[in-house]
Amino acid sequence: MNRESTPIRSNEFIRFGITCDFHSRRLVVTLGVTKIRGFQNGGKMTPTLLTNTRNGRATHLPFGEKRDGPLFNQSILSVKQFSHDDLETIFQVADEMRMMVERVGSFDLLKGKVLAVLFYEPSTRTSSSFIAAIQRLGGSIIPINEVKYSSVAKGESLPDTIRTLEAYADVIVLRHPETGAAALAAKYARKPIINAGDGVGEHPTQALLDLFTILEERGSIDGATVTMLGDLKYGRTVHSLARLLSLYNVKLNYVAPELLRMPAELVAELDGRDVKQYQAESLDQVLGDTDVLYVTRVQKERFANLDEYEAVKGSYVITPETMSRAKPNMVLMHPLPRVGEISDQVDRDPRAAYFRQVEYGMYVRMALLAMVLGKA
């Protein structure tokens, strides 16, 4: 509900009270007060202080050294390393990044810092959003998006590649097909490693942006019923997201073909933390109660037996008819890429949040880079 009489832009900050988010074309209300001062200097962004509160808790983006933050000089390897307070801080900084981008586009918070982007697997969003994130913060990149054109093709080991890149870069973002590769890299590295997906293991920065999306779209995470649909066995994004959601008061529904169910170890891990979990036989069973529907593609590249892939591919598709049976304020998410699980016809539905989710990813990755490099 807009308590202000004057119109405000998407996520525009206002001095007192309520921030309304028209970005999603639905009204999401968060309590907040934001102040920015001294941020114009000959067209360059040189803010001296930005404070932002979300639901009464303040954070500061001081635009100086900040070496006492929870992520300073830390690798980001797994969502298991985050506390509820860490998440709140990351989301507050991401909110601030969003406002800064909306107001000035880019600013030199990380000027002089270099990010190495080392991807052993294909990526559009994760690699591009990290590149956009460091560039919008005034830093630069070493892009190795195609390891077959690097010395990896000559047989160089991961530890040697990491030890080489850290000679040039301040932080390394790594995607690798093997579970545990990011942890291995971090063992050898003196600089922080950010896990951008390690096989069927984890994709922690995706889970952070997923959670940020839920927060931005709904206004809160607590109280949500989140239904995960699709390849819950090989989908690393759902593994990370389920773990992060376990820090909140949520209910998790799992809907997957028999072959692709959520791993029993992960279900047991969350059971141990008293998370409400329900294995549904079909989406119809849970759709009406769902606040967030998180759809994933079947991960063809993870199947040892392609006959099994053929047996399950196309077994679920979200269509306008599906949406007609969902809550009017349900949030429809997908980490993307999609390969048919959500019909293009759903894209115009205001509940379809997956392309906004992509954008939120850049703000979260800007926040992570700034925090890891001691600037927020």
Ligand code: CP
């Ligand atoms: N969601 C995600 O990880 O997308 P990319 O594979 O394109 O990076």
